[in-house]
Amino acid sequence: QKEVEQDPGPLSVPEGAIVSLNCTYSNSAFQYFMWYRQYSRKGPELLMYTYSSGNKEDGRFTAQVDKSSKYISLFIRDSQPSDSATYLCAMSTNAGKSTFGDGTTLTVKP
Amino acid sequence: DTAVSQTPKYLVTQMGNDKSIKCEQNLGHDTMYWYKQDSKKFLKIMFSYNNKELIINETVPNRFSPKSPDKAHLNLHINSLELGDSAVYFCASSQTGTGDEKLFFGSGTQLSVL
Numbered sequence: 001q002k003e004v005e006q007d008p009g010p011l012s013v014p015e016g017a018i019v020s021l022n023c024t025y026s027n028s029a030f031q032y033f034m035w036y037r038q039y040s041r042k043g044p045e046l047l048m049y050t051y052s053s054g055n056k057e058d059g060r061f062t063a064q065v066d067k068s069s070k071y072i073s074l075f076i077r078d079s080q081p082s083d084s085a086t087y088l089c090a091m092s093t094n095a096g097k098s099t100f101g102d103g104t105t106l107t108v109k110p
Numbered sequence: 111d112t113a114v115s116q117t118p119k120y121l122v123t124q125m126g127n128d129k130s131i132k133c134e135q136n137l138g139h140d141t142m143y144w145y146k147q148d149s150k151k152f153l154k155i156m157f158s159y160n161n162k163e164l165i166i167n168e169t170v171p172n173r174f175s176p177k178s179p180d181k182a183h184l185n186l187h188i189n190s191l192e193l194g195d196s197a198v199y200f201c202a203s204s205q206t207g208t209g210d211e212k213l214f215f216g217s218g219t220q221l222s223v224l
Contacts, residue, residue: 013111034211034213036213042218043215043218044213046212090213092211097158098155099142102151103153
C-alpha cells in the first residue's frame with residue numbers, strides 16, 4: 001500500500017465550477033502538507049503549504065488538512081481554464097523527504 | 111532569472127550510452143534533489159544533497175551517480191542507459207533548517223532511451 005493515495009482523475013469541469021482534489025495517507029508522522037501544480041511540460045510549482053491540521057486560504061484556493069482522518073483536500077473556487085494542470089499532493093515529516101501522490105489531471109472547459 | 115535551471119531539456123539517446131544532466135540553483139538553498147517522474151506522473155525522489163553531502167539515496171541502480179561540486183550545483187550521470195530509464199528527471203532545491211520542505215523544481219529533462 002502506498003503511503004499517499006490521491007484521487008486519480010482525470011477531472012473535467014466547466015469554467016466557474018468548484019473543484020475538490022483529495023489525498024489520503026497512512027503515515028501519521030507527516031507534519032507538512034503541500035499541493036503542487038504542474039502544467040504540461042513544466043516542473044511542479046508549490047501552490048499551497050500547510051503545517052499540521054487546519055485550513056489555509058489563498059485567493060480561490062483553499063487547502064484543508066484533517067490529521068485525525070489522514071485526509072487532505074484542495075478546493076478551487078470559480079475554476080478557470082488556466083487552472084487546467086496536474087495537481088500533486090505531497091507530504092513530509094521533520095526528516096524532510098517529501099512523498100508525492102500520483103497526481104490528478106484537471107481540465108477546466110470554457 | 112530562472113531559480114532552478116537544468117540542462118538539457120531533452121535528451122534522446124541509444125541504449126547502452128552514458129549521459130549527464132546538469133542542475134544549478136540561484137536561490138541560495140542548501141539542499142538539492144533529483145526526482146524521477148514516470149509516464150503516469152508519479153514523482154519519486156532519487157537523491158538529495160545537503161551542502162554537497164549525500165543525504166538521501168533511494169533504491170536506485172548503481173548506474174545512476176549524482177555529484178554535487180558545490181551547494182548550488184547537482185549533476186546526475188547515468189551509465190549504460192536502459193529503456194526503462196526513459197522518464198522526466200527533475201532537479202529541485204529547498205532550504206533546510208526552516209522546518210518545512212518547500213521544493214522548488216526545475217523545468218525537467220525529458221530522457222528518451224531508444
